[in-house]
Amino acid sequence: MINVENINFYYGKFHALQNISMGMEANTITALIGPSGCGKSTFLRLFNRMNDLIPDTTLTGTVSIGGVDIYQKNVLVDDLRKRVGMVFQKPNPFPKSIFENVAYGMRVNGMNNKKIIAEKVEQALKHAALWDEVKDKLKKSAFAISGGQQQRLCIARALAVEPDILLMDEPASALDPISTSKIEELMFQLKEDYTIVIVTHNMQQAARVSDHTAYFYMGELIEYGETKKIFTNPDKKSTQNYVTGRFG
Amino acid sequence: MKKLRKLYERLTEGTLFLCGNITGIAILLIVLFLFREGIGFFGRNSVEEGYVLALNRKNPVNKLSSREIKDIFDAEITNWEEVDGLDREIVLFRLNDITNYVTEEELGEEFEHIPECIAKIIHDHPDMIAFFPKAYLTENFSEKVLQVERIGLLEFFGGDEWMPTATPSAQFGILSLIMGTLWVSFGAILIALPLGIGVAIYLAEVANKRFRNFLKPVIELLAGIPSVVYGFFGLVVLVPFVQKTFNLPIGETGLSGSIILAIMALPTIITIAEDAMRTTPLAMKEASLALGATRWQTVYKVVLPYSSSGIMAAAILGIGRAIGETMAVLMVTGNAAIIPHSLLEPLRTIPATIAAELGEAPKHSTHYQALFLLGVILFIITLIINISVEFVKRKRV
Numbered sequence: 001m002i003n004v005e006n007i008n009f010y011y012g013k014f015h016a017l018q019n020i021s022m023g024m025e026a027n028t029i030t031a032l033i034g035p036s037g038c039g040k041s042t043f044l045r046l047f048n049r050m051n052d053l054i055p056d057t058t059l060t061g062t063v064s065i066g067g068v069d070i071y072q073k074n075v076l077v078d079d080l081r082k083r084v085g086m087v088f089q090k091p092n093p094f095p096k097s098i099f100e101n102v103a104y105g106m107r108v109n110g111m112n113n114k115k116i117i118a119e120k121v122e123q124a125l126k127h128a129a130l131w132d133e134v135k136d137k138l139k140k141s142a143f144a145i146s147g148g149q150q151q152r153l154c155i156a157r158a159l160a161v162e163p164d165i166l167l168m169d170e171p172a173s174a175l176d177p178i179s180t181s182k183i184e185e186l187m188f189q190l191k192e193d194y195t196i197v198i199v200t201h202n203m204q205q206a207a208r209v210s211d212h213t214a215y216f217y218m219g220e221l222i223e224y225g226e227t228k229k230i231f232t233n234p235d236k237k238s239t240q241n242y243v244t245g246r247f248g
Numbered sequence: 249m250k251k252l253r254k255l256y257e258r259l260t261e262g263t264l265f266l267c268g269n270i271t272g273i274a275i276l277l278i279v280l281f282l283f284r285e286g287i288g289f290f291g292r293n294s295v296e297e298g299y300v301l302a303l304n305r306k307n308p309v310n311k312l313s314s315r316e317i318k319d320i321f322d323a324e325i326t327n328w329e330e331v332d333g334l335d336r337e338i339v340l341f342r343l344n345d346i347t348n349y350v351t352e353e354e355l356g357e358e359f360e361h362i363p364e365c366i367a368k369i370i371h372d373h374p375d376m377i378a379f380f381p382k383a384y385l386t387e388n389f390s391e392k393v394l395q396v397e398r399i400g401l402l403e404f405f406g407g408d409e410w411m412p413t414a415t416p417s418a419q420f421g422i423l424s425l426i427m428g429t430l431w432v433s434f435g436a437i438l439i440a441l442p443l444g445i446g447v448a449i450y451l452a453e454v455a456n457k458r459f460r461n462f463l464k465p466v467i468e469l470l471a472g473i474p475s476v477v478y479g480f481f482g483l484v485v486l487v488p489f490v491q492k493t494f495n496l497p498i499g500e501t502g503l504s505g506s507i508i509l510a511i512m513a514l515p516t517i518i519t520i521a522e523d524a525m526r527t528t529p530l531a532m533k534e535a536s537l538a539l540g541a542t543r544w545q546t547v548y549k550v551v552l553p554y555s556s557s558g559i560m561a562a563a564i565l566g567i568g569r570a571i572g573e574t575m576a577v578l579m580v581t582g583n584a585a586i587i588p589h590s591l592l593e594p595l596r597t598i599p600a601t602i603a604a605e606l607g608e609a610p611k612h613s614t615h616y617q618a619l620f621l622l623g624v625i626l627f628i629i630t631l632i633i634n635i636s637v638e639f640v641k642r643k644r645v
Contacts, residue, residue, distance in 0.1 A: 048538060050534065050537070050538065053534070053537070055456065055457060078537075078540045078541065078542050079540065081537065081538055081539065081540040082539070082540035085538065085539070086534075086538040088531060088534065088535065088538075090531060092529070092531035092532060092534070092535045093535075094532060094535065094536070094550060095532075095553070095554065104536070104539060104541075104549070105539035105540060105541075107549075108536070108539060108540060108541035108542075108545045108549065109540055154535070157535075157539065158538070158539070161539055161540060
């Protein structure tokens with residue numbers, strides 16, 4: 001599904017990602033772990049070209065999704081981002097109603113049919129396991145619900161665009177344990193329809209939810225493999241030190 | 249040592265306290281002065297001090313408004329019937345008409361008989377209205393001294409004639425000045441707002457960092473140019489340009505003033521609107537982009553709504569800048585105190601009137617007080633503007 005070959009990424013002169021190659025299969029959850037500043041968020045943001053927004057950055061190598069190089073000149077960035085949804089570290093709903101937050105993606109893509117929008121909003125909210133909690137207050141401001149609910153709203157918002165891939169940048173780091181477990185449950189369900197890449201600081205979370213795990217350190221991909229293997233019997237000493245909490 | 253420091257801190261505190269209070273009191277005093285001078289205007293009458301208007305004793309008219317007096321002496325009203333008198337032709341008399349009625353001998357060698365002559369002339373002409381210095385009123389003047397109605401609110405705000413030095417009766421209608429001010433400001437904001445918001449969007453969302461770092465100080469520099477320089481530029485470049493473009497008899501029009509004001513209001517609008525747009529959280533913009541919105545969709549669906557209160561504040565402050573501006577407008581608008589029917593006509597604003605006329609108005613004269621009242625009106629307008637900015641800003645943050 002996603003294929004990365006010989007990626008090098010620079011912020012100005014800083015070499016943030018060094019010679020990374022890896023592939024991710026459809027309908028799996030891949031966890032990216034590593035200490036702060038190791039480049040895992042930068043790596044994640046390559047897949048929906050979010051790094052394009054940062055001035056003075058350079059990328060070499062190829063990133064392809066579904067066999068297409070997404071950094072080719074004829075790829076439209078906004079079309080790409082419709083296929084690759086993203087959930088951010090902190091819940092970032094728009095200062096609009098709950099309904100309008102979920103409908104936003106459809107509206108910017110030119111959907112005007114009210115009935116279809118209403119149907120899809122409901123579907124997305126159900127998918128994100130939020131429908132029962134907010135169905136009576138869809139017109140209320142998105143800021144009126146709790147942080148955990150806001151994050152699920154952001155997931156629903158991403159799902160409403162019907163992407164193939166869902167990128168999650170530490171989606172539970174700002175949440176309480178109960179909200180976190182709800183989001184983890186949700187990821188299991190979403191796996192059936194989506195390919196998920198998640199960045200996390202939380203080792204247990206990575207072990208619980210992911211099929212594959214990639215360990216990054218100082219901009220390099222140290223080890224990548226099945227989650228079970230990474231957490232129980234890694235090839236590299238550095239990986240073992242990190243996953244056992246001896247460092248990082 | 250410790251004591252010394254404590255004393256020093258006390259002193260600093262005291263100084264700061266004093267500074268704050270002195271400033272506050274000074275501002276209050278200025279406002280108070282403005283109001284005291286301005287309010288005195290009402291209750292004055294419009295006939296120049298030291299002069300009187302006199303009628304024949306048999307004339308039933310006792311009181312006239314300043315507008316009626318003006319119309320009579322301009323020969324717009326020619327019959328007493330029009331001002332509730334008898335159906336008779338009005339006869340005007342000014343002091344220099346006196347030789348039409350009496351010979352020079354009768355006036356006396358030193359003109360010492362003028363008062364008696366005037367009294368006699370008025371006595372002989374039942375339909376006469378006479379305007380002459382108070383000094384020539386005889387002590388036992390048996391005819392009627394005309395009363396002039398005091399200037400009321402309606403006459404002041406609703407009158408369309410501003411002729412503060414007209415004789416025998418000055419006209420203090422400020423409608424044309426208010427309209428002039430509104431026209432010019434409205435025109436200015438019509439030009440400056442779309443342009444300013446456009447530039448603000450460009451600076452906040454489109455321009456790269458280097459260009460922005462160049463353009464922003466340049467725009468802020470605009471705010472530092474003295475307004476008389478703008479006026480000079482307007483007079484030399486803009487006025488001929490407007491005249492030629494619209495094929496007008498003169499180029500000093502409301503439009504010239506609007507354009508100059510628009511240029512002067514731009515820095516305010518751009519700076520404030522751009523600052524507001526830049527406070528849009530990056531997370532909000534990223535969320536929009538990540539959903540496949542284009543950059544423009546993100547600008548008008550996320551950035552503009554998020555910064556709408558800041559943009560409103562920018563617009564209102566821009567209007568405030570335009571309404572209070574004096575010098576540049578004075579130089580390019582032609583200063584004709586008439587109600588404008590389009591922006592292509594000369595007009596006159598409140599601040600320009602004050603600046604142009606205060607030097608000529610005798611202290612504490614009616615004219616002088618009328619100008620202060622204009623100042624009060626201007627003060628109230630800008631006060632309303634500033635309060636509404638606070639209101640708009642507080643509404644949503």
